[in-house]
Amino acid sequence: MDKNRARRIRQRRNRKIAYGSLLLAALLTIGILYSFANSKKSKDSDSKEIIAETKDKDEDLDKALVSARLGKTNLSGLTVKEAKDTIEERFQWGMTVTDGTESVxxxxxxxxxxKEVLEKLSETPADRPQDYQLDYPLIKEAFEKQAEVLAKRWNKDGVSSEVEAFDPKTGVYSYTKEQNGRVLNQEKLVSQLLDAAEAENFQAEITAEFTPQVPERTQAQAKEQYKVIGTFTTKTTTNKNRNQNISLAVQAINGMILKPGEEFSFNNTTGNRTKEKGYRPAGAYRNGVLIEEPGGGVCQVSTTLYHAIIEGGFKTTERNSHSFAPSYVEKGQDAMVSFDGYAGPDLKFVNTGSASVVLRASLEGTTLKISVVGIPVLEDGVKVVIRSEKVKDSDPLPVTYEENTALPYGTEKVVDKGTLGGYYKSYRLLEKGGTVIKEEPLHNSSYKSKPEVIQRNTTLKPEETVPETPEESESSSVPAKDQGETHEAEEIGPGVTGPGNS
Known part of the structure; x- marks a missing residue:
């Protein structure tokens, strides 16, 4: 009995839960459907409003503008659409500028x-007065910027006349023809562009105006202004081989044109000094030993040129001193060169002037002369000189003794007094009216010492002397000849290390 009652109670409870769930589901469904209906109604309402607004706007576009103007263009009586078409057509951009050869x-x-004007036309009721003006001050600023760009593109500097060639055979110089330059009249161009814009002529083609720029130097003036700005002379010896080498180097240099900013290289100009090119053996020092090799003597050419370069107001970018001081120039003022076809000590300088220069070189007898011809780079009345001073002596070397049995027994003869090397500092002095106005360090030089050479006879006494045959007597004169050549090479002041030294 109790069990049946409990079962009936559970059944009634389960039915209540089921009915409740069904009721809740029904309520939720009704809520969702209600919300959807309201949403759809709202959307339909919004759509109707948008359609209405669009229709209104379309109707506005078709309405005639009561009073409208853009600059000089009257838009009154036109619909908004017609006004927009008119603006796009009349204000279509295509303004160009020409310099006579190209159009930009x-x-x-x-x-x-x-764009802003067109937007306002669409937003403003057609029955309201509308008057629009372009911002010409802003347009002017834009034109000024573009004029600056065109100036950089079209401006040309005047080109002055300068020497372009020299004929060593005739001694005649050739000069380039001057070229006029031009400067864009930017202020005038901006004014022309602005006038066209204010006239609403946006398809205008404007011809730019230029101010001629006369070059600094005409061809006639160049012929008058070119002069020798640096020159130097040294004396060679009568050694034929050495002078032949000097002559070949002179021929390679004479008439060379060096443009502004261009660097001169002695080694590149003369090339490798070899016997195949006509250079002959002459005295030169290699590792402190006097030898005969092709090209001996050309260092006198580089040294002479070096002085002409300095006097002309230029500075060297490479200069080297000899191992042993030469005698054809003051100590501390030589310029040694050497070249094996690939590398070696060189003499270099850059033409820092504003015009081309010509290098002139000649060897007449024993007079070696080299000059720089150009437009003066120094202030009028200013000249450059080199001053050198010894800092200290090099360490002296012990005397070298040589046996010479041709000398009386027990006697000595000095055949080479030797030289004492040293360290030198050189300075570049600018003088005007005999007064030094500027002094600056130029370079340093160091020279080795050469030992004194004394010949003596300490081995063969007079009673041991054997009468010489005529042939022996003739051959005995050979050392004396050798001594003479060695002395000559020493007196010339040979260079050091490598082919082509002097």
Missing amino acids: VIDDVISGQL
Whole structure:
């Protein structure tokens, strides 16, 4: 009995839960359907409003503008659509500038402003007065910037006349023809562009105006202004081989043109000094030993040129001193060169002037002369000189003794007094009216010492002397000849290390 009752109670409870769930589901469904219906109604309402607004706007576009103007263009009586078409047609950009040879389209400087005007036309009721003006001060600023760009593109500097060639055979110089330059009249161009814009002529083609720029120097003036700005002379010896080498180096240099900013290289100009090129063996020092090799003597050419370069107001970018001081120039003022076809000590300088220069070189007898011909780079009345001073002596070397049995027994003869090397500092002095106005360090030099050479006879006494045959007597004169050549090479002041030294 109790069990049946409990079962019936559970059944009634389960039915209540089921009915409740069904009721809740029904309520939720009704809520969702209600919300959807309201949402759809709202959307339909919004759509109707948008359609209405669009219709209104379309109707506005078709309405005639009562009073509307953009600059000089009257838009009154036109619909908004017609007004927009008129603006796009009348204000279409295509302004160009020509320099006579090319035309450049100017960047559109009004498109941003026109966009704002078109938007206002659409937003403003057709029955309201509308008067729009372009911002010409802003347009002018844009034109000024573009004029600066065109100036950089079209401006040309005047080109002055300068020497372009020299004929060593005739001694005649050739000069380039001067060229006029031009400067864009930017202020005038901006004014022309602005006038066209204010006239609403945005398809205008404007011819730019230029101010001629006369070059600093005409061809006739160049012929008068070119002069010898640096020159130096040294004396050679009568050694034929050595002078032949000097002559070949002179021929390679004479008439060379060096443009502004161009660097001169002695080694590149003469090339490798070899016997195949006609250079003959002459005295030169290699590792402190006097030898005969092709090209001996050309260092006198580089040294002479070096002085002409300095006197002309230029500075060297490479200069080297000899191992042993030469005698054809003051100590501390030589310029040694050496070249093996690939590398070696060189003499270099850059033409820092504004015009080309010509190098002139000649060897007449024993007179070696080299000059720099150009437009003066120094102030009028200013000249450059080199001053050198010894800092200290090099360590002396012990005397070298040589046996010479041709000398009386027990006697000595000095055949080479030797030289004492040293360290030198050189300075570049600018003088005007005999007064030094500037002094600056130029370079340093160091020279080795050469030992004194004494010949003596300490081995063969007079009673041991054997009468010489005529042939022996003739051959005995050979050392004396050798001594003479060695002395000559020493007196010349040979260079050091490598082919082509002097």
